[in-house]
Amino acid sequence: xxxxxxxxxLSFMTMLLSFFIVKCxxxxxxxxxxxxxxxxxxxxxxxxQLKSLQEANSQLKEELKQKEVVxxxxxxxxxxxxxxxxxxxxxxxxxxxxxxxxxxxxxxVEIILNDRKRDTIMPSELYSISDFIVHDIDLLEVVNELxxxxxxxxxxxxxxxxxxSRISCGGPTITVGADQRFTPPFIxxxxxxxxxxxxxFKRPDxxxxxxxxxxxxxxxxxxxxxxxxRYYGDVNFNYARPVEGGE
Amino acid sequence: xxxxxxxxxxxxILGLTLPIHIPTAYSPYMSIAVLAALDSVFxxxxxxxxxxxxxxxxxxxxxxxxxxxxxxxxIGDRLxxxxxxxxxFAFGTRLFQNFATIRRHLLNRxxxxxx
Numbered sequence: 001x002x003x004x005x006x007x008x009x010l011s012f013m014t015m016l017l018s019f020f021i022v023k024c025x026x027x028x029x030x031x032x033x034x035x036x037x038x039x040x041x042x043x044x045x046x047x048x049q050l051k052s053l054q055e056a057n058s059q060l061k062e063e064l065k066q067k068e069v070v071x072x073x074x075x076x077x078x079x080x081x082x083x084x085x086x087x088x089x090x091x092x093x094x095x096x097x098x099x100x101x102x103x104x105x106x107x108x109v110e111i112i113l114n115d116r117k118r119d120t121i122m123p124s125e126l127y128s129i130s131d132f133i134v135h136d137i138d139l140l141e142v143v144n145e146l147x148x149x150x151x152x153x154x155x156x157x158x159x160x161x162x163x164x165s166r167i168s169c170g171g172p173t174i175t176v177g178a179d180q181r182f183t184p185p186f187i188x189x190x191x192x193x194x195x196x197x198x199x200x201f202k203r204p205d206x207x208x209x210x211x212x213x214x215x216x217x218x219x220x221x222x223x224x225x226x227x228x229x230r231y232y233g234d235v236n237f238n239y240a241r242p243v244e245g246g247e
Numbered sequence: 248x249x250x251x252x253x254x255x256x257x258x259x260i261l262g263l264t265l266p267i268h269i270p271t272a273y274s275p276y277m278s279i280a281v282l283a284a285l286d287s288v289f290x291x292x293x294x295x296x297x298x299x300x301x302x303x304x305x306x307x308x309x310x311x312x313x314x315x316x317x318x319x320x321x322i323g324d325r326l327x328x329x330x331x332x333x334x335x336f337a338f339g340t341r342l343f344q345n346f347a348t349i350r351r352h353l354l355n356r357x358x359x360x361x362x
Contacts, residue, residue: 006300010291011254013309017284018255022262023269024277 061232100162100231104153106191108226109198111142114185114217131214134184136169138216139176141207142188143167149200151190153228157182160231178233185217194222251292275324276317279331283316284309286338289345296352312338 075092079085096102116132143161146154154161156176165177173181190197198220201208211218269277287309294300316334323330 005302006295007250009302009305010288010295010300011250011252013254013284013288013291013305014251015254015258015261016309017281017288018258019262019265020277020281020284022259023267024274024281 064232099235100153100160103230104191104228105225106152107194107222107224108151108189108191108228109146109194110221110223110226111146111188111190112185112217112219112221113139113142113188113211116215116217120215127214132216134174134186134211134216136167136174138207138211139174139186139188140167145200145206146188146190146192146197149192149197151192151197153191155189155228157187158229160229162231162235164235177231189226189228191226191228194224198222275331276320279320279334280313280317282338282342283312283334286342286345287312289342289349293345293348293352296349 075089079089082088093102097104113134115134139156143154143156156167157180159165159177159180159182161177166175168175170181173183174186175181200206201220208218208220287305290308291300291305294305316331316338319334320331
């Protein structure tokens with residue numbers, strides 16, 4: 001019986017060992033430390049994760065749309081029942097547009113902003129490489145000029161610009177809105193008078209001239225119909241609250 | 248001889264099913280600990296073939312070596328000296344020696360049976 005006890009202990013230990021070996025393999029399979037080692041396998045893993053997240057995301061959007069249809073129905077019922085319901089509903093719709101919670105379409109422009117192509121840079125040009133790439137400030141100025149020219153809705157790469165949206169530097173990326181990170185090219189859609197929007201960049205002090213001087217790609221296209229998606233996400237007010245009673 | 252193989256299979260199944268994850272930061276130490284444990288298991292198999300198996304020595308060696316190896320690797324990381332190489336060297340060498348002895352024993356047994 002002595003040997004049987006040996007084997008029992010041995011097999012228990014081999015069980016422990018193989019458990020930990022499997023766990024070690026496991027760790028290599030699902031890795032998030034992209035900075036330390038970026039193997040092709042890890043990248044593929046991340047790509048498949050991204051894909052599944054995108055699928056989940058689009059499913060959730062679909063769900064949201066269905067819920068909003070239901071909500072719309074309730075609102076319609078409510079407008080008929082309450083005093084001046086139609087007016088309240090119109091105001092609500094207006095507020096939603098203002099808050100960026102509705103898909104919008106209309107005439108406007110499409111601006112494509114991209115870094116300067118590497119092979120067009122002359123060695124004799126005495127500028128640093130930093131002058132040839134799109135910075136957060138450039139994007140911010142373009143958006144600001146669009147607003148000045150009367151744009152009613154703006155989106156960068158499909159991300160709606162809200163009153164609270166930021167455009168800031170994120171290292172090699174530019175952070176737009178709450179947490180969207182983008183790399184060039186930046187496709188900016190704006191709804192407004194196409195002529196007014198496009199001609200605003202013809203002013204001599206427009207950022208357009210600065211960026212094209214450094215050879216950045218900056219194209220403006222007038223479009224009859226620009227679709228701008230709604231903003232997906234929360235806008236929370238943790239500190240600001242309306243003044244009670246008013247003046 | 249069947250029991251340890253069942254043990255391996257059970258371990259693999261448990262490893263694949265249990266939702267325990269080792270943080271990636273600790274995985275290098277884990278690898279060293281696994282090497283040490285592997286060495287202990289090979290030693291255990293050898294001892295049991297030689298009829299010299301001691302359960303207490305085996306279990307204490309299994310955990311003791313694993314923790315020592317992982318601890319050395321950790322200290323080495325802190326001190327910026329690759330001490331884990333010592334563990335790899337020591338346990339790696341012993342692993343091969345143990346395997347050679349196991350092979351010898353099994354071959355001898357097989358030859359005797361064939362005779």
